[in-house]
Amino acid sequence: MSNADDARNAPTSSRGAETTDERYERGLALLRTVGGQERPAVLDSLADIAPDLGHMTVAFGYGDVLSRPGLTLRQRQIANVAALAAMGNAAPQLRFHINGALNVGVSPVEIVEILIHTAVYAGFPAALNGLAVARDVFEERPDVSAAPVDTEPLPGDRYERGLAKLAEVDGHAGDQVVASMRDVAPDLTRYIIEFAFGDIYSRPALDLRSREFASVAMCTALGTAAAQLRVHIHGLLNVGGTREEVIELITQMAGYAGFPAALNGITAAREVFEERGAGQ
Numbered sequence: 001m002s003n004a005d006d007a008r009n010a011p012t013s014s015r016g017a018e019t020t021d022e023r024y025e026r027g028l029a030l031l032r033t034v035g036g037q038e039r040p041a042v043l044d045s046l047a048d049i050a051p052d053l054g055h056m057t058v059a060f061g062y063g064d065v066l067s068r069p070g071l072t073l074r075q076r077q078i079a080n081v082a083a084l085a086a087m088g089n090a091a092p093q094l095r096f097h098i099n100g101a102l103n104v105g106v107s108p109v110e111i112v113e114i115l116i117h118t119a120v121y122a123g124f125p126a127a128l129n130g131l132a133v134a135r136d137v138f139e140e141r142p143d144v145s146a147a148p149v150d151t152e153p154l155p156g157d158r159y160e161r162g163l164a165k166l167a168e169v170d171g172h173a174g175d176q177v178v179a180s181m182r183d184v185a186p187d188l189t190r191y192i193i194e195f196a197f198g199d200i201y202s203r204p205a206l207d208l209r210s211r212e213f214a215s216v217a218m219c220t221a222l223g224t225a226a227a228q229l230r231v232h233i234h235g236l237l238n239v240g241g242t243r244e245e246v247i248e249l250i251t252q253m254a255g256y257a258g259f260p261a262a263l264n265g266i267t268a269a270r271e272v273f274e275e276r277g278a279g280q
Contacts, residue, residue: 020059027063034066034073034100041096061255070248075213077101079249081114082214083221083256085130086122093256094130098137108134108144113206114214120196121218121225154202159190162198169201169208169235212236213249220250220265221257229265233272243273 031040046054066076077100084094101111111134119127138144154161181189201211212235219229233246246269254262 023063024055024059025063026067027058027061030062030067030073031058034062034077034103035096036099036103065252065255068248068251070244071252073104074101074106075210075245075249076252077104077106078110078114078210078213079217079252080256081106081111081130082118083217083253085115085118085133086126086218087221087257088122088126088129090256091129091133094133095137098134099141102137102141102144108138109205110210113203114210116203117200117206117211117214118218120200121215121228122222151203151205154199158194158198160198161202162193162196165197165201166193168239169197169212170231170238171234208239209236209241212239212241213245216246216249216265217253220253220261223257223261223264226264226268229268230272233269234276237272237276243269246272 028040031042032038035041040058042057043051043054046057066073071079077097080097081094081101084090084097098111102108112131115127115130115134117127118130201208206214212232215232216229216236219225219232236246237243247266250262250265250269253265
């Protein structure tokens with residue numbers, strides 16, 4: 001096991017007395033693993049204007065947050081790619097984290113699928129721009145195939161397939177969605193079920209747990225979808241995620257979308273946990 005692994009597996013409660021240098025060195029080791037570079041570019045890019053921000057990025061972003069043991073690096077990179085693509089205002093960072101995702105075992109097919117998934121929560125422009133960044137990354141890496149992702153046509157009626165997938169993710173939420181908008185926007189309800197769940201969620205290239213990681217990350221980072229965030233926190237728990245993973249995932253978003261987004265996400269998580277009761 002590497003020193004970076006040892007640091008990631010250390011209980012977070014034991015880190016309170018650490019020096020800034022220890023946090024920085026742990027973060028630097030993790031950043032090298034994710035970024036694949038001995039000297040992370042973020043340090044040199046800020047050296048002439050804000051070297052302290054570069055140091056904070058390493059010590060806090062990687063040494064404190066991303067090195068926590070609650071999620072795997074693969075899960076963390078799925079969340080980062082999803083959130084940055086959805087926000088649509090951080091192309092250089094999205095490029096870095098697509099590379100980072102590849103470095104920690106996320107496949108090119110899964111990355112493409114995460115970016116397609118973005119269309120549901122942030123719209124087609126965000127998905128298209130994210131895919132443009134991914135194309136550039138894939139073309140720069142000789143170890144990655146940039147071939148299109150081929151999928152077989154999905155079987156059955158789109159609406160029925162979508163209802164079944166929605167029920168798989170969130171129990172009887174499909175009935176609630178239909179009922180809540182039947183009198184005002186029935187076509188929007190149909191689009192949600194047919195497109196979001198019948199077309200996107202039903203695609204086989206990304207498992208449901210990873211999709212819900214991406215959805216929670218996007219809804220948290222966007223900061224405009226509290227009701228949908230609660231639905232997808234429920235969904236993540238329903239498909240095998242844990243409360244600890246939910247908290248880690250939302251905590252991580254503080255570094256990418258800011259503390260207000262993370263705090264609001266934790267409020268949504270608390271409400272979901274209270275609804276589900278102890279042990280659920």
